[in-house]
Amino acid sequence: MTELAEPRALLGPAGLLEPGTELSRYEQAPNLLTGTAAFVARPATEGELTALLDWAHRERVRLIPQGANSGLVGGALPDDSGTQGVLSGERLRERFELDTASRTLTVSAGWQLDEINERLAPHGLQLPVEVGSSPSVGGMLSTNTAGSHLIKYGDVRHRVLGLRAAVPDGAGTVLDLSRPLRKRNEGLDLKQAFIGTGGTLGVLTEASLELAPLPRSRATAWLAVPESGLLDVLTTFERHCADSLAAFEVVSPAAAALLTERHEHLLNRIPRGEHFLVLAEIAADDERAEDKLTEALEAAAGQDLLHDARIGAPQRMWEVRHAIPEITERMHPVLSLDLATPRSAITRFRAEVHTRLAETCPDIRPIELGHYGDGGIHLILPLPQRIAADRDRVDELRMLVYDIAVHRYAGSFSAEHGIGPKNHDAYLRYVPEAVRATAALLKQHFDPHTVLAPLPRER
Ligand SMILES: Cc1cc2nc3c(=O)[nH]c(=O)nc-3n(C[C@H](O)[C@H](O)[C@H](O)COP(=O)(O)OP(=O)(O)OC[C@H]3O[C@@H](n4cnc5c(N)ncnc54)[C@H](O)[C@@H]3O)c2cc1C
Secondary structure (H helix, E strand, O other): OOOOHHHHHHHHHHHEEOEOEOOHHHHEOOOOOEOOOOEEEOOOOHHHHHHHHHHHHHHOOOEEEEOOOOOOOOOOOOOOOOOOEEEEOOOOOOOEEEEOOOOEEEEEOOOEHHHHHHHHHHHOEEOOOOOOOOOEHHHHHHHOOOOOOHHHHOOHHHHEEEEEEEOOOOOOOEEEEOOOOOOOOOOOOHHHHHOOOOOOOOEEEEEEEEOEEOOOEEEEEEEEEOHHHHHHHHHHHHHHHHHHEEEEEEEOHHHHHHHHHHOHHHHHHOOOOOOEEEEEEEEEOOOOHHHHHHHHHHHHHHOOOOOEEEEEOHHHHHHHHHHHHHHHOOOOOEEEEEEEOOHHHHHHHHHHHHHHHHHHOOOOOOEEEEOHHHOEEEEEEEOOHHHHOOHHHHHHHHHHHHHHHHHHHOOEOEOOOOOOHHHHHHHHHHOOHHHHHHHHHHHHHHOOOOOOOOOOOOO
16 A cells, blocks of 8 residues: 555645545546546645655656546546556646736646636637536646537647646656747747647646637527538538638437437427438627528528528537537447548548448447537447457457548547547557657656556557
């Protein structure tokens, strides 16, 4: 058992939760992945955090950074050994520095998306990330959160002007890469090494973020579209709305059917019948969002691409979209895959996956929803018990789909959720050896004793 006298003295009772305390909220992710924490360390300042990392480096203790624990690949969870500590960033909240003239925010890693946007709204500003969860700043940078507004605003990486990262090198190093500048060309842009790398290289303590103006008007509709027309509707909307197209989310008929079973009260907000549904949102910097939406709808209808459409208040329409992952994340057993292909290939990719699955497991009915506008697709495969009980079979299924995405369509096995333990094998299979070797060199430099989660290695 780890001797905790030093972190106890360093962090105090609010900063160190020891065995015997209720730790379960740090040990279970929303999609039911679990781990067992030896303790939970909750530093409140960067100074406490660096001292904690030094202790862990000296004592060879593994610490798993955790933000709001809404990640879906197990990256924020300790393993089942009961020997790893959770390093929660939730008390890192010292800074919230808004510069309205520069449209930037410098903020500590523990702040969460919803509370940030609540504070920004009176200033007409936003951090434009649209997700069904409320992630922390540390978690958003570490997973490079994407979400449903990527098509207009880009992923979180595009918002990051700077960051600070504490690394467990035994020397108390904090990399200050945090000046909130849009223009800075001073050689290697090292901050990128800490974005999207799942807390494997360092612990983020704060970020400087570029904000976006809140749109002056928004208009949202659910469309019923034949699958063959999805790409044409998307390009029609882009032609008519240009930069104002803020979301183009697709829900397959099987995914929409889940609402019928569990959220009947939402059904009057979407077109009836067995169609692909699209949630299209226009966010305009003038008052014309509804006009633009109407123009785009008329253009799509004029090409016979639409079966039906319902326009409604954005919040009511998004409730429908967010209800679906809430259902699928609690489905069990499922194989849930987070994929991307070029947009132009997504329909062919989907058809090939369906054909191959029908050949190998005809009783699996895939459920799909996704950020189609940027080539993302969440593929959820409800598993019959006989398959779920056979780990090799589940891995085979996963690799069957990943192979199609990566090898046949130049896609990705992880569109937005990251690597974590869940994608360990896929990282080894698809990430080129030279890239993995370079990542391992960085890991060795910043974290020579593997205090933070290890990079995937051959078992
Ligand atoms: C209903 C629902 C919908 C979602 N929709 C989307 C979506 O549309 N798009 C999307 O991209 N994601 C989505 N997610 C996934 C999740 O919300 C994101 O991955 C999010 O960015 C995780 O942030 P977090 O604060 O919860 O991080 P955590 O889950 O706590 O951690 C995630 C990773 O970041 C690391 N980490 C956390 N804090 C730090 C830190 N301070 N320093 C270094 N590393 C750190 C962890 O070690 C872990 O590897 C969804 C999740 C849910 C539950």
